[in-house]
Amino acid sequence: MPKLGMEPIRREALVTAAIAEIGAAGSLDVTVSAISKRAGMSSALAHHYFGNKDQIFLAAMRHILAGFAVEVRSRLSMADTPRDRLTALVEASFAQSCFDPEVISAWLNFYVKAHSSPDAMRLLRVYQHRLRSNLIHTLRPIAREPEALADTIAALIDGLYIRAALGAVKTNDPASAILAFTAPHLEDER
Amino acid sequence: MPKLGMEPIRREALVTAAIAEIGAAGSLDVTVSAISKRAGMSSALAHHYFGNKDQIFLAAMRHILAGFAVEVRSRLSMADTPRDRLTALVEASFAQSCFDPEVISAWLNFYVKAHSSPDAMRLLRVYQHRLRSNLIHTLRPIAREPEALADTIAALIDGLYIRAALGAVKTNDPASAILAFTAPHLEDER
DNA sequence: ATGTTTATTGATTGACGCGTCAATTAAAAA
DNA sequence: TTTTTAATTGACGCGTCAATCAATAAACAT
Numbered sequence: 001m002p003k004l005g006m007e008p009i010r011r012e013a014l015v016t017a018a019i020a021e022i023g024a025a026g027s028l029d030v031t032v033s034a035i036s037k038r039a040g041m042s043s044a045l046a047h048h049y050f051g052n053k054d055q056i057f058l059a060a061m062r063h064i065l066a067g068f069a070v071e072v073r074s075r076l077s078m079a080d081t082p083r084d085r086l087t088a089l090v091e092a093s094f095a096q097s098c099f100d101p102e103v104i105s106a107w108l109n110f111y112v113k114a115h116s117s118p119d120a121m122r123l124l125r126v127y128q129h130r131l132r133s134n135l136i137h138t139l140r141p142i143a144r145e146p147e148a149l150a151d152t153i154a155a156l157i158d159g160l161y162i163r164a165a166l167g168a169v170k171t172n173d174p175a176s177a178i179l180a181f182t183a184p185h186l187e188d189e190r
Numbered sequence: 191m192p193k194l195g196m197e198p199i200r201r202e203a204l205v206t207a208a209i210a211e212i213g214a215a216g217s218l219d220v221t222v223s224a225i226s227k228r229a230g231m232s233s234a235l236a237h238h239y240f241g242n243k244d245q246i247f248l249a250a251m252r253h254i255l256a257g258f259a260v261e262v263r264s265r266l267s268m269a270d271t272p273r274d275r276l277t278a279l280v281e282a283s284f285a286q287s288c289f290d291p292e293v294i295s296a297w298l299n300f301y302v303k304a305h306s307s308p309d310a311m312r313l314l315r316v317y318q319h320r321l322r323s324n325l326i327h328t329l330r331p332i333a334r335e336p337e338a339l340a341d342t343i344a345a346l347i348d349g350l351y352i353r354a355a356l357g358a359v360k361t362n363d364p365a366s367a368i369l370a371f372t373a374p375h376l377e378d379e380r
Numbered sequence: 381a382t383g384t385t386t387a388t389t390g391a392t393t394g395a396c397g398c399g400t401c402a403a404t405t406a407a408a409a410a
Numbered sequence: 411t412t413t414t415t416a417a418t419t420g421a422c423g424c425g426t427c428a429a430t431c432a433a434t435a436a437a438c439a440t
Binding site: 381382383384386387388389390391392393394395397398399400401403404405406408409 | 411412413414415416417418419420421422423424425426427428429430431432433434435436437438439440
């Protein structure tokens with residue numbers, strides 16, 4: 001029963017299903033069949049729209065990245081002072097949407113995937129560069145070494161992600177932990 | 191040409207080869223054949239000694255963990271003050287042996303593997319718990335909240351590992367970055 | 381010598397999964 | 411109504427890979 005304009009609907013369904021499957025399996029060892037089944041279609045259709053499995057994974061990651069970008073912009077727009085901007089950036093990294101186990105699992109797996117897939121690596125670089133730029137720009141007025149501090153904060157975010165993915169999250173709030181840890185490195189406002 | 195007592199030699203060769211293969215591929219998508227070939231034997235022999243592929247991976251990770259433990263003990267034994275002990279712990283995490291790209295790749299992949307393999311998860315918990323205990327014990331005399339600080343430092347170590355694995359390491363020395371970042375949270379010696 | 385144990389592998393099996401393709405359906409266009 | 415076009419799938423070919431097994435060969439024991 002072919003209705004027209006199914007492509008975007010199918011693509012989104014597949015992307016969502018892929019993220020869910022990756023989350024359920026905890027790895028990228030997920031078959032196109034399983035993804036398609038969850039998305040309510042045949043695997044042939046998935047191949048028809050995406051070409052191959054890697055493209056599905058990449059689309060899933062792009063989807064997650066886009067969601068994160070929205071989260072960041074939304075929070076940044078409500079921040080005025082550098083300190084508020086820093087808080088916004090860090091809290092965005094641990095927003096509900098990013099902290100979803102499925103999303104964390106996808107992140108972790110795509111980190112590894114980036115090792116062997118130049119396309120995945122490029123996507124990761126986009127995220128990293130954007131976060132780094134945002135942090136440096138925000139820190140410049142209030143930190144002596146904005147670049148070094150930004151790199152440390154970024155690594156800390158990544159590290160807390162891993163710990164969350166491994167279920168060892170008894171930490172109340174990763175964001176406030178980072179901010180408290182960072183505070184001594186910020187200059188007094190004058 | 192069966193010489194006797196080959197088992198330990200074969201096992202070590204397979205473990206080393208597995209780490210090399212994982213490092214070369216950047217993922218766990220490595221065939222038993224490839225590992226066996228690199229180790230200079232047939233895949234049947236690998237199965238003979240290890241039973242299945244997962245056991246090879248686990249043995250490889252145990253091997254890496256053991257090497258890390260040696261590194262830690264060695265450096266701890268030469269430290270007297272709490273501050274020296276902290277330096278020893280952090281620097282051990284970024285020792286040459288841990289920073290080897292092959293080893294980093296293995297770590298990253300086994301993080302993911304732990305998601306679906308209880309055995310791998312148990313191994314990771316051993317490492318995490320040991321590091322956490324060491325950090326807390328070391329920090330107790332010089333930090334107000336040893337547990338929270340230990341968790342943050344551990345996450346920071348993990349995060350810097352990822353960045354190293356992704357090749358974005360322009361940072362001079364991760365260890366000194368961590369120590370500098372941690373310094374303000376240590377109490378004055380009295 | 382003869383038998384037992386250990387080491388070793390080539391060949392094989394069985395399963396699985398990606399990607400393709402021809403065929404089908406039904407909406408839209410002519 | 412006829413034709414085109416988008417949507418959709420079942421079946422399948424092809425390759426891959428983990429794991430098994432029977433067979434061979436050398437060391438050791440008696």
